[in-house]
Amino acid sequence: MMKNPLGFAGRFHQTSQTRHGWSKALQLAPDLYPGIGGKRFRATFLQRAYELAGGQAEAPALVIDAVEMLHAGSLVIDDFEDDSQTRRDQPALHRVIGAARAVNAGNWMYFRALELAAAAYDEPARSAAIMAQFVQVARQCHEGQAIDLSTRIDEVTPRQTYAAVLAISRWKTGRLVSLAGWCGAHAAAGEPATLHAVAAFGCRVGICLQMRNDLDELADFVDGAERCDDLRNRRVTWPWAWAAGELSPPQFAALQRRAARAGQDPGLLRGVAADLLDAGVGRAAAAIHARLDRATHRLAVATGCVRRAAPLAEVAGLLRLSGERTATEVVR
Secondary structure (H helix, E strand, C coil), rough: CCCCCCCCCHHHHHCCCCCCCCHHHCCCCCCHHCCCCCCCCCHHHHHHHHHCCCCCCCCCHHHHHHHHHHHHHHHHHHHHHHHEEEEECCCCCHHHHHHHHHHHHHHHHHHHHHHHHCCCCHHHHHHHHHHHHHHHHHHHHHHHHHHHHCHHHCCCCHHHHHHHHHHHHHHHHHHHHHHHHHHHHHHHHCCCCHHHHHHHHHHHHHHHHHHHHHHHHHHHCCCCCCCCHHHHCCCHHHHHHHHHHHHHHHHHHHHHHHHHHHHHHHHHHHHHHHHHHHHHHHHHHHHHHHHHHHHHHHHHHHHHHHHHHHHHHHHHHHCCCCCCCCCCCCCC
């Protein structure tokens, strides 16, 4: 990783007491910096895509940091739009520094990601290609977020539930994982067909990542956790899509009405969550595993070698459920 990805004063930017100048105004939480916070799923995915395409040793640090920075910025904005209380077991940034400054910091991270991506290569053609990808994916992620913000679970039919959550997952989450894969293969100067195959695989894996995120948040809430942003905001999520396949239309409609009436009441929301989980959890593992299996098969066919695709498929395998739901393995 590059030593100073944010342009701050080395290690001195990592605590609020030692930040200085304009960096103090941003007040980013230390674990939002590239290389520090989260599970780094996208960074690992990028590295494996780099190796699949023929890259040696480590993928370019600037490219990894650019993807991580774009993702971290999206978390800041997403938490503000969801009115989230926490992120990664600490207060969400807008809860610490206020909404206006958090939005400013999140937007700054988007632009810093573009700056990092542009600086990754000396060749103008390669720089232009990666910049075009970053701009396109950032736009598509915002479009997916727009669908997420504007769609309420009590306003859709069972069939519309599946269509909506698939669109949200594809654009909001899938395209960012797709970008990580494309950037890794591009850094290794992979063939166009390889870039396409890895990017397509990333998008399919990103949908599964959203499935796990949705399932884990709901199950954790039922188990006693406080975070229930999706349910509280009446978002269309994968547990609702799975429940729509198990419940009769009247049963599904009754659960929708309960979610709408629950409002912000934690007790009522926990009851809805438990019933929603009971209705859809039976389909969760099958749905996630079937998508991962299809995606892995397509990647192996496109690359012409199962063994060559195995390390990248292994990263995707972290999203699988083993037996009863275990502790969350991947976080956003």
